[in-house]
Amino acid sequence: MVSAESPSAYEMLEKFNFPKGILPEGVKGYVLHEDNRFEVYLDRDCQFQVEEGGYYLYYKKKITGTVRFGSLRDLQGVSVKILFIWLGITEVSNSGDGKLDFYVGPMSASFPVSNFEENPQCGLGIDRINKMVSDS
Numbered sequence: 001m002v003s004a005e006s007p008s009a010y011e012m013l014e015k016f017n018f019p020k021g022i023l024p025e026g027v028k029g030y031v032l033h034e035d036n037r038f039e040v041y042l043d044r045d046c047q048f049q050v051e052e053g054g055y056y057l058y059y060k061k062k063i064t065g066t067v068r069f070g071s072l073r074d075l076q077g078v079s080v081k082i083l084f085i086w087l088g089i090t091e092v093s094n095s096g097d098g099k100l101d102f103y104v105g106p107m108s109a110s111f112p113v114s115n116f117e118e119n120p121q122c123g124l125g126i127d128r129i130n131k132m133v134s135d136s
Contacts, residue, residue, distance in 0.1 A: 009029070010119065012032065016069055017069050018070075018072070018092070018100075018116075019100075021118050022092065022116050023040065023059075023119060024046045024048065028041045032067070035066075036068060039062060040063040042063070045060055046058070048121065048123060057120075059077060059078055063075070064076045070093060071091070072091060072092040072093070074090070075090050076088070080104060089102055090104065091103040098112060099111060099113060
């Protein structure tokens with residue numbers, strides 16, 4: 001695990017050109033290896049709904065992959081529900097055009113980076129979180 005002086009997992013995402021909101025609240029820690037492989041540890045498994053598109057996302061307690069500037073590859077532990085089936089998200093890329101591209105095998109879907117400014121809470125939709133923040 002990283003030391004107390006190290007950047008948080010959310011801050012590290014921003015250093016690699018990703019918004020912090022692609023990870024839910026509740027990150028306990030992370031490990032970033034010299035070859036850019038990583039592990040992120042959550043308090044518990046987490047599921048929430050992305051209101052735009054109505055997709056459900058599921059994060060396991062341990063998420064692994066490889067990070068490079070604008071690219072998360074070889075992801076394990078993140079899934080999306082399409083119709084009635086859970087499929088693993090294998091890659092997320094940020095080409096700098098204001099959109100994030102999420103890959104599930106050969107298929108992809110793009111969403112505005114602005115949808116991921118806030119960290120989602122497990123069990124809530126992102127739009128509901130944004131409404132709660134604006135109401136307070």
